[in-house]
Amino acid sequence: MAAAELSIALPDGYRLQDVLDFHGRDTEALAEQVGADGLRKGVLLGGVPVVLAAGFTPGEARCTADADGELTPDLLARAHDALLNILGLRIDPAAFAAFAHDDPMLGPILARQPGLRIVQSATVFEALTWAIIGQQINLPFAIALRRTFIQLAGRPHSGGLWCYPEAPDVTRLALEALTSRKFSRAKAETLLRVARLVADGALSLERGRPIDEVVPELLAIKGIGPWTVNYALLRGYGYPDCSLQGDVAIRTAFHRLLGGDERPSIPATERLLERYAPHRTMAAAYLWASLGEVID
Template sequence: MPRTISLPPGYRLGDVLAFHRRDAESTAEVVGPASLRKGVMLDGVPVVLAADFSPSAAACTAQVDGAVSAALERRIDEAFRSILGLRIDPDPFCAFAATDPLFGALVRRQPGLRIVQSATVFEALTWAIIGQQINLPFAIALRRTFIVLAGRQHSSGLWCYPEAADAARLAPEDLTGRKFSRAKAETLLRFAGLVASGELDLEPGPANAIEQIGQRLLAIKGIGPWTVNYGLLRGYGHADCSLHGDVAIRAALQRLLGEDGKPDIRRTEQILQQYQPHRTMAAAHLWASLALPDDSA
């Protein structure tokens, strides 16, 4: 099932590969200098999404352990767009912020910056739950555990990130025995159970807007605004997610403002509101700014 996906001018391949390289043990992702292989469950089928990059295109192949339906073809196409960071066009925000006193210079220093998505909405939201209030290395270790406990191995040997039905089969003790807190394990499985049963529909449509999905997520015990916004950002590529509760966003704003302390959550939210409907790209530039030299942020 080969396909060629054209890449926009100035495509920042290094950013995309760095996002998928976070797990040093390559449990569900294998990243090369100009290649990516990612395992994910799609419609109950183990799939490895493989992309080999040239300067202007990605040669993409889906290695499927099972029958390929038209619905699965669509899911594969959507997953490729997500993992390659092609859901949000960065140009509207760059034009919007070109003369902005806070973001203008920063945007010019980071041309072509994009937000990379998870392969599925379920992956994005479970990763957001796993990452709540813990450091990144520990979150990655817990994610690895979750994949091995709930996911399935592709015939190639690569693990595939699970779907809701896979995760819903777990008991909290399966996770708490592997360093998950009781609260995190229960939230994760509560969410998976609601999706698997069909009570929570994650598929957006005319009668199920992304904003409505966000409100339903907020009603789930253990899921708060940060988790919802981060999940919508990484899952749907929603263009206007406010990450005002994110510690790294607040640290980046502190540097950008040249202040001695981080702005509090309320003030951070007020600052980001000025960049509606482009708050997702504002967050992307703030996150990336933390990697710039101190005198360049």
């Protein structure tokens, strides 16, 4: 075992509770543990079980990377990268705040909830597989399937937390291991298909690639559609202009804000989101946040 400490500066107005809420969605705390002032998350990085931990003081996240193996410079760099993701530090919300300050629909929500951030999965692979798991099912069921997926393909850290798997770990699963545990056959096949492509090097999940290269590659994979791609772009790659017109919560938020007899259609939602380009990722964050507000 080896551990290293890392200090990450936090901006003024950092919304800690948003980060804790995102990582605390699985109440069984299999791979993430959240307390009042900190979090711990297990993830496989380069085949090594690592627990990333963060404690918070004003203006600083005091982090540790605890590895069940040698903490090489490459592994430490991966850990730092993953920490930036799970702390929501990839996309600076200031640009959207300036852009949408006077927007009649999202401007008032922005004023009430300044500084919203997009919290991400630790790795792009985690974001992509989580998007596949969550396709067309409700959140509690998706969280339960995710827990099963981690137990089947991941590994426990010596400290007790389970670590989210990487592609080679998933390729070792048999299809029946998933379908016998409430995964639909299509969902299970897509997870295994993606894992094999990544493990074989046929699909690159490197962050920073041009979006016009990433999108067609992902859409070409059987079982992956526009919603899954955009969710992965948002929660994994950290692109600032992801359009989630197929997301039910986004459509519900527009319906709540605009009124009408029913939620806007997917094409109508796409048109509504176009007004926020090139900041549609942050627009999604504020639309999601609006669902938690009480409207008098």
